[in-house]
Amino acid sequence: MADDDSGVDRRSVLKTIGVGALGTAGGVASSGSASGSTDGSTHYHNELYGPHFPDPTIHRDDSGTWWAYGTNMNRDDGSNDSAERLVPILRSDNLHEWTYVGEAFGSRPGWTYGSIWAPDIHYYDGEWVMFYSLSPRPWESGEFGIGLAKSDTPDGPFTDYGQIIGDTDHAGGGTIDGYFVEYDGTPYLFWGSFQGIYVMELTADLQDWRSGTLQQVAGDAYEGSTVFSRNGYWYLFVATGTCCGGYSSTYEVEVGRSTDFFGPYTDPSGTDMLNYDSDNAGIAQLTANDRFVAPAHGDITTDDNGKDWFVYHAYDANAQEYVDGVPARKFFVDRVEWTDDDWPIIGGDKTPSLQSVEPNTTDTGILADGIYEIENVNSGKLLEVADAGTSDGDNVRQWNANDCTCQRWWVEYIGGGEYRIFNQNSTRALDVPDGSTADGASLQQWAWWTGGPQKWDIVENGDGTYRIRNVASGKVADVNNASTADGADVIQWSWNGGDNQKWNFNFVETVQPTDDGRPW
Structure with a gap:
């Protein structure tokens, strides 16, 4: 009042x-x-x-x-x-x-x-x-x-x-x-x-x-x-x-x-x-x-x-x-x-x-809400939560496709060009820990707390691929050192156009969110 x-x-x-x-x-x-x-x-x-x-x-x-x-x-x-x-x-x-x-x-x-x-x-x-x-x-x-x-x-x-x-x-x-x-x-x-x-x-x-x-x-x-x-x-x-x-x-x-x-x-x-x-x-x-x-x-x-x-x-x-x-x-x-x-x-x-x-304009995302496998263009490997972890702070890395739900992500448009990305296995969100803005900060999963470090812009690269840009830091998801190995760390880094910073979103299925806005 x-x-x-x-x-x-x-x-x-x-x-x-x-x-x-x-x-x-x-x-x-x-x-x-x-x-x-x-x-x-x-x-x-x-x-x-x-x-x-x-x-x-x-x-x-x-x-x-x-x-x-x-x-x-x-x-x-x-x-x-x-x-x-x-x-x-x-x-x-x-x-x-x-x-x-x-x-x-x-x-x-x-x-x-x-x-x-x-x-x-x-x-x-x-x-x-x-x-x-x-x-x-x-x-x-x-x-x-x-x-x-x-x-x-x-x-x-x-x-x-x-x-x-x-x-x-x-x-x-x-x-x-x-x-x-x-x-x-x-x-x-x-x-x-x-x-x-x-x-x-x-x-x-x-x-x-x-x-x-x-x-x-x-x-x-x-x-x-x-x-x-x-x-x-x-x-x-x-x-x-x-x-x-x-x-x-x-x-x-x-x-x-x-x-x-x-x-x-x-x-x-x-x-x-x-x-x-x-x-x-x-x-x-x-x-x-x-x-x-x-x-x-x-x-x-x-x-x-x-x-x-x-x-x-x-x-x-x-x-x-x-x-x-x-x-x-x-x-x-x-x-x-x-x-x-x-x-x-x-x-x-x-x-x-x-x-x-803005009001009076159409606010739609470039990707439909749903479950996706997120594939690195350089390595052909998938974004996953290490060891199918379900805890806050678990590391996010790349690994060869193996049908684990830890390699599947609920991608949801929340408006204003922004998305949140939840791991299907853990129901935790892709996150830049501690709100770091530094090149090289490792990506992790954390329970959804609504902050900018957990919000992402998915940006078209003009070649059919996408970059995943953190709202808080402005940096993009990157496979460290352009590695093609299983287990390579996924970090954030300033955009440089490398294929290790480009991703394909491979649609798997649609899932309806619950009343509180979560996908499960």
Whole structure:
């Protein structure tokens, strides 16, 4: 949710005081435009906007322009907190290059003095409607609640219609993080922060809620709801963990689904999300990797090709920035892939991507997913795990074909030009150990941990062969000293065009991955 510069475990505080999220600190919004850097092709690089744009919500207008709105950000001119930005707005024509537009409000909503968090934007009944969370200042002093504002245009200004619901209107607390859905012609609002996720029916003008319709749909582990309908299911995307402790935060996204709008919402293990009351207890569909920390609290949109995209915030551990002494949460977007049985996987491997194919373009790999024997062009021998090992750190080498499953590899496209390569025998991933970038580092197998050293670009050489380039190091798989002997070590080395760096992918069979994205 909003920033926490106190070092306090916000979820513990919420449970103790019975109200919403705590603390705020701001960010700096730039004028002009910002985007993720590109590589000159059809790729973009996360993150897309910074240094600070938490809790993004997104909607696309009829002209095709996307509009994103975030939690408040302090100005950088030294003024006090009364001058914080009142919901910053970004716009984009392509979903990956963003321009700062201004603020949603011309003046602070007046029903309590506080900070505006977690806006939720939709176009409904001919108007742009925004539900926002408002926290009192100081945060111990009053009631948390959700308000409504409307505008004729997405860039505002938005007219405030005051509070819709607050902590004193029901038995629990955590009355923030609203998400609006129209279902069967009736308006509803999902909301909640670490004291249950709820849904309630709204009045036709959206300015109040109908008594007796409040229903809990998920447990105390969650906040930041997003609701999405697809293929006969309603999906409840929620954030769990710690959002605002900087680079040690544990925020991530979990997902439940139901064939009924009102639930029960169950996760991929079949567990009713009402039963989750502990942080990070369920199955993550988006979680941290070695660079991007605490990815969560976002929204979903769909591009021109019918591909779904999740916008969210995360910390960048490799480019740490601080705004008013608080670590900055930056703006990300990643594609949502769907398994054959309709579960979402965000970013291709459930972690933030550094690079991905741009929205509105076709993102397909050059090899179909499946089991392959990977043959060195120079030696004619196959890539294998030594001695059919199944342990982390086992050596990867070449050997004459012998029908061992240790010589067969599940090759899976994860988007953005990147693949992961699992050994069929061990179910471990091809890996450059310790993230080495040195020529000569031996390749090994390790359990999948989502890092760049386990991701590979498979590049066509123009002669029907391929090179296997490590995403983290930029170096390619190479048979040491161009050996043709059984047992020769497979290493990484700078590309030099030698046949010992070229590989054939000989297709064996197709295997469907499981719900968690693994092939077995």
